[in-house]
Amino acid sequence: MTTHMTQHYQSLQRMYLSAPINQLYLPEIVITEGEARIGIELREDFHHAAGAVHGSVYFKMLDDAAYFAVSSLEPEFFMLTASFTTYLIRPVSS
Template sequence: MQSEAGAAAHFRALESLYAAAPINGLFESRLSIVESGVARIAFMIEPRHYHAAGAAHGTSYFKMLDDAAFYACNSLVTDLFLLTTAFNLLFTRPLRAGPVVAEGRWISGQRRVFVGEARLIDADGEEAARGTGTFMRSRIALASLPGYGS
């Protein structure tokens, strides 16, 4: 079992890893791991994220839901990077420009496969989407990744 200080250091290192990922240059977003098994990503939807009909494209939904569920699960694993093996997504309402929060939670599993869920909450406090993913341990050491712990 990890100490509170060790867990907090791991959470901050994962937040740094998220910020260092090149894909996150496309989205104004910030990851916060608030406790073991819980992650939140605050981000902005902008018109540049829209599809032809004037609302956020599904890539924005998927990316943020996957990331929130992934980091909630990886908060429980201190040595290896997890990989998404499957993700199911349910769209419930369109997102337009403004702030959104992706809330991710670990649901089950702690050996090889983890299950996490996430939901998107828009500026009005309404759920815009939810998803469930499975994540498995890779052979990639977290400590070897640029950004982890920087």
């Protein structure tokens, strides 16, 4: 991996972590070539009334990971999500 790309990945990581919304989730992120791994510690306030994690948490993490994985490969242009479909098979409760 070139120094230029390492700096690109680090810049993306800093950008992600500096987003005001992430003060709510307190995520961790690791970006490499074509890959972004995001983790958060689940808290009770991320759950809906039925006791499972709210779908907005799933979607945010999946959308963020997809965006930063693509952005790791494209250093010049800003990407946007045009369409995103998720299929939830079973809920996460812990």
